[in-house]
Amino acid sequence: MNNELVVKDNILINASYNLELTEQRLILLSIVRARDTGQGITADSKLQIHAGDYMYHYKVDRHAAYKALKEAALNLFERQFSFKEEHENTGKIGVVKSRWVSRIKYIDELAILEVTFSPDVVPLITRLEKHFTSYQLKQVSQLTSKYAIRLYEILIAWREVGKTPVINLSDFRMQLGLEPTEYTAMNNFKKRVLEPAITQINTYTDIDANYEQFKDGRIISGIKFTFKEKLNHQGLSVNKDKNTVDMFTGLTEKQLSFFAKKLAYDDVFASSYAEVGETYSDLEKRLLLRLTNLDFIETNAHHLKRLGLSL
Structure with a gap:
């Protein structure tokens, strides 16, 4: 549960919007639930957020969780955001204004909020293309x-x-x-x-x-x-479990650390990739982050293959 990922297209990261704290938290929980389905979602999908989910992730009491869900049911439907989008035929940039949700329902007796994202939001939280940002929900909890x-x-x-x-x-x-x-x-x-x-x-x-x-x-x-x-004394993120599988590579933090070390101490790779004055240890730490980037993996696939490293 602690490693649930929030994934947003950078269009949404750079969008302009004003959501209150509880509304942002519920949107983030809904994004996590959308990814948890494992089957993708559409603009018709109904995502359920329980008061218990809110309590668990944000360490609040039952009263605060119930209040957050009730207020969202009243206000979240009206919330809007805007982002820049390129026109298909002309390449000109336009500004899109859209809602976060197209439908929202609160079942008081069950303390469940049911959210349906708008058609503009769905592709911005589900597609995995090159320009997206991901982080663990616990980082902002x-x-x-x-x-x-x-x-x-x-x-x-x-x-x-x-x-x-x-x-x-x-x-x-x-x-x-x-x-x-x-x-x-x-x-x-x-x-x-x-x-x-x-x-x-x-x-x-x-x-x-x-x-x-x-x-x-x-x-x-x-x-x-x-x-x-x-970072901790091993050069790993203080908040990462070494046995947690990375979403994009399918490898654990421990495995990624091994790969980073192999690349850092490979003279052929290091001679072309290391920065001036960078130590092997510093290069290894930088590579640990880069190895979760699909562009980096594709660009350096020949080095990985040469070293017998399969991602």
């Missing part, structure tokens, strides 16, 4: 700021490089779901939104994050984030 959950997702989309590009401040505010009139003063924005989110992420998740401000003249116009994964 202790976050109590709705902005912290959104910021964590935005950062994790850049996990492989450990830093974001400079994000335009107005774009960033939209991603967090802020209205133009909310926290307009930068010091208020940092005090109420940004810094509490960073603090929660650094306290409760598997990464440590920092940010840097960029100015256009005297006005702050952009933010860049850097972050690193928390």
Whole structure:
């Protein structure tokens, strides 16, 4: 249960929306349930979330779980999000506005919420193509700021490089779901939104994050984030079970660690892939993350085959 994955297309990661904490938590639970079916879902699929699921994952009491489900039944249907989409024939970019759910039902006597995702959402949480972000649900289960959950997702989309590009401040505010009139003063924005989110992420998740401000003249116009994964003395993520099978490779963390070591200490591979001044140990740690990326595996398949490593 602790390794349930949330998977979102990066279109959804970069979308603009404002969901309250309980609504975000229920959406994430619904995404996990959609993947748990093992058969895929459609725009007609009805996903059931029990109050017990909410209690278990978010460590709240029964009253809080019942309240979250009831409030979602009242409000979640009205929630919208927007994202950019390329027009099929012209290549021009348009902005799509859509709902999260097309249908929602709450059975009070059973404390069950039944969710049906909208047609726009379904492909963004089920297809496994190159541009998606995944993370364990437990990483955000202790976050109590709705902005912290959104910021964590935005950062994790850049996990492989450990830093974001400079994000335009107005774009960033939209991603967090802020209205133009909310926290307009930068010091208020940092005090109420940004810094509490960073603090929660650094306290409760598997990464440590920092940010840097960029100015256009005297006005702050952009933010860049850097972050690193928390590692134990073996160089493995502190929150990963070495015997847990990776969703994309079918290998355990222990097996992936073995493969990373083999590649790092292979002179042919290391001579072309290692960065200037990088130690074998540092290269091994970097490869451990890269080996869960399908693009990396495809690009370096000949090296893996040469070393007798089969993914």
